[in-house]
Amino acid sequence: xxxxxxxxxxxxxxxxxxxxxxxxxxxxxxxxxxxxxxxxxxxxxxxxxxxxxxxxxxxxxxxxxxxxxxxxxxxxxxxxxxxxxxxxxxxxxxxxxxxxxxxxxxxxxxxxxxxxxxxxxxxxxxxxxxxxxxxxxxxxxxxxxxxxxxxxxxxxxxxxxxxxxxxxxxxxxxxxxxxxxxxxxxxxxxxxxxxxxxxxxxxxxxxxxxxxxxxxxxxxxxxxxxxxxxxxxxxxxxxxxxxxxxxxxxxxxxxxxxxxxxxxxxxxxxxxxxxxxxxxxxxxxxxxxxxxxxxxxxxxxxxxxxxxxxxxxxxxxxxxxxxxxxxxxxxxxxxxxxxxxxxxxxxxxxxxxxxxxxxxxxxxxxxxxxxxxxxxxxxxxxxxxxxx
Numbered sequence: 001x002x003x004x005x006x007x008x009x010x011x012x013x014x015x016x017x018x019x020x021x022x023x024x025x026x027x028x029x030x031x032x033x034x035x036x037x038x039x040x041x042x043x044x045x046x047x048x049x050x051x052x053x054x055x056x057x058x059x060x061x062x063x064x065x066x067x068x069x070x071x072x073x074x075x076x077x078x079x080x081x082x083x084x085x086x087x088x089x090x091x092x093x094x095x096x097x098x099x100x101x102x103x104x105x106x107x108x109x110x111x112x113x114x115x116x117x118x119x120x121x122x123x124x125x126x127x128x129x130x131x132x133x134x135x136x137x138x139x140x141x142x143x144x145x146x147x148x149x150x151x152x153x154x155x156x157x158x159x160x161x162x163x164x165x166x167x168x169x170x171x172x173x174x175x176x177x178x179x180x181x182x183x184x185x186x187x188x189x190x191x192x193x194x195x196x197x198x199x200x201x202x203x204x205x206x207x208x209x210x211x212x213x214x215x216x217x218x219x220x221x222x223x224x225x226x227x228x229x230x231x232x233x234x235x236x237x238x239x240x241x242x243x244x245x246x247x248x249x250x251x252x253x254x255x256x257x258x259x260x261x262x263x264x265x266x267x268x269x270x271x272x273x274x275x276x277x278x279x280x281x282x283x284x285x286x287x288x289x290x291x292x293x294x295x296x297x298x299x300x301x302x303x304x305x306x307x308x309x310x311x312x313x314x315x316x317x318x319x320x321x322x323x324x325x326x327x328x329x330x331x332x333x334x335x336x337x338x339x340x341x342x343x344x345x346x347x348x349x350x351x352x353x354x355x356x357x358x359x360x361x362x363x364x365x366x367x368x369x370x371x372x373x374x375x376x377x378x379x380x381x382x383x384x385x386x387x388x
Contacts, residue, residue: 020053020166021202022178024185027162028195031151034163035059037195041165044188045181050172057164061149065124073142078132084142091127092118121147173262175210178203206265213268220272221245224279233382236375240367241282247359248278248352255351256344266341270348277323277349278356281316285364288312289372294380300373309365320357324350 024041028034038056046054067088074081089095094112117123125140139145155162169177182199191197221242228238252274256267289308292298298307330346 021169021174022051022167022181023200024165024167025157025162025198025200026165026191026195027157027160027198028192029161031154031161033192033195034161035151037189037191038163038165040189041185041197044184045165045167048177048181048184050169050177051167051181052170053166053168055166057155057166059163060152062152063147064150065121066146066148066150067124067139067143069143077137077142079129079142084129087129088127088139092124121145171260171262174203174264175206209265210268213265213272217268217272217275220275224275228279228283232375232379234375234379236371237286237379240364240372240375241279241286243363243367244278244282244356244360245275247363248274248356250359251351251353251355252348253351254355255347259347262344264344266344267348270345270352273345274349274352274356278352280319281356281360282364284316284319285309285312285360286368286372289368290376290379293376294383300376302369305365305369309361313361316357316360320353324353327353 024045026034026037026041028037035056042054042056045051069081069084071081074084090111091113094110096108097111098109100107100109112118113127117127125138125145127139128136129139129142130136155164167181178199178201185197224242225238228241229235232238249271252271256263285308288311289304292304292308293300298304327346327350330342331350
C-alpha cells in the first residue's frame with residue numbers, strides 16, 4: 001500500500017504511470033525471469049536508506065488450462081492446427097450461431113459444451129475430434145492437457161513485456177536517493193541478455209526542472225541588478241542592496257535543515273521568490289539614507305546612518321511580520337493534504353524573512369557606512385545634472 005498525498009499521487013501517476021515517486025520498469029520476454037528480476041530488485045533497493053513502500057506490480061497466479069497441440073500428431077491424423085483450434089474455441093468459448101427475437105430485443109444463441117464438461121479435465125481430454133476420414137479420436141491423442149498456474153495479466157509497454165517495481169522516498173532528498181538506488185542496482189543486479197531497466201517517476205521531472213530553475217535564478221538575479229542599476233545608476237549601491245539575498249539564504253537553508261533537510265523543486269521556487277523579497281529591505285534602508293542626505297541636508301556619517309536605520313526599522317519589521325504571519329499557517333502540519341508544494345515554499349520564505357530582516361538591520365548600515373559614500377555622492381551629482 002502506498003500512503004501519500006492526493007497531489008503527489010496524481011503527479012506520480014502522470015509522470016510514470018505508477019502512483020509512487022520512483023518506478024523501475026524491467027523489460028524482457030520471459031514472465032518468470034521478469035518476476036525473478038523484480039524480486040531481486042526489490043531486495044536491493046529496499047536496503048537503501050530512505051526508501052519505503054517498495055512493492056512489485058500486483059500479479060496474481062491463477063490456474064489455467066493449457067492445451068498444447070502436438071503438430072506431428074495433428075498431421076498424422078490428417079488434421080490442420082487451425083481447424084483443431086477453431087473447434088476447441090467453439091467447444092469451450094462458444095460460437096454465436098443464430099439469434100432469437102423477442103419484441104424489440106434480440107438474444108444470441110451460443111453453441112458450446114456444457115459447464116460440467118468444460119470444468120472437468122478428464123472430460124476435456126476425452127473430447128472427440130473428427131479426423132479427415134470421419135473417425136473420432138480423443139483430444140489427448142493430439143495434445144497435452146494440463147492445469148498450470150499462470151499470471152492473470154501480462155502488461156506491455158512499447159510492444160514489450162514489462163513488470164514494475166515502485167517505491168517512495170521518505171526523510172531524504174529524492175534526487176540523491178535515486179542516484180544511490182541506481183548505483184546499488186548497477187552493482188548488485190546483473191540482468192540477463194535481452195533484459196533492461198527503465199527508471200521513471202518524480203525524479204525525472206525534478207532533474208529537468210532543477211536545470212530550468214537554475215537558469216531562471218540567474219535571470220532573476222540579473223533582472224534585479226538591472227532594475228536597481230537603472231534607478232540608482234550605481235553598481236555599488238545595487239550590490240549593497242542585493243547583499244540581502246545571501247543573508248536571506250542563510251535563514252532559508254537553516255529552515256530547510258530544521259524541517260528535514262529535503263531540497264525539492266518547491267524549495268527552489270521559494271529561493272527564487274525570496275530574492276525579490278530580500279532585496280526590498282535593502283531598497284527601503286538605502287533609499288532613506290539617500291533621502292536624508294539629498295533632501296534633508298544630513299551629512300554622510302554615523303549620525304545619518306543611525307537616524308536612517310532607526311526610522312526605517314519599524315516599516316521593515318512591520319512588512320516582514322505581516323508576511324511572516326501569513327506564512328505561518330502554511331508551515332504547520334506538513335503532512336496535511338494539499339501542502340506538498342505550499343509547505344516547502346512557505347518554509348523557505350519564512351526562514352529567509354527572519355534572517356534577512358534581523359541581519360539587514362545590522363549589515364546594511366555597516367556596509368553602507370564603509371562603501372556607500374562615493375556611490376552616494378555620484379548618485380546625488382547625477383540627479384542634480386538631470387534636474388538642470
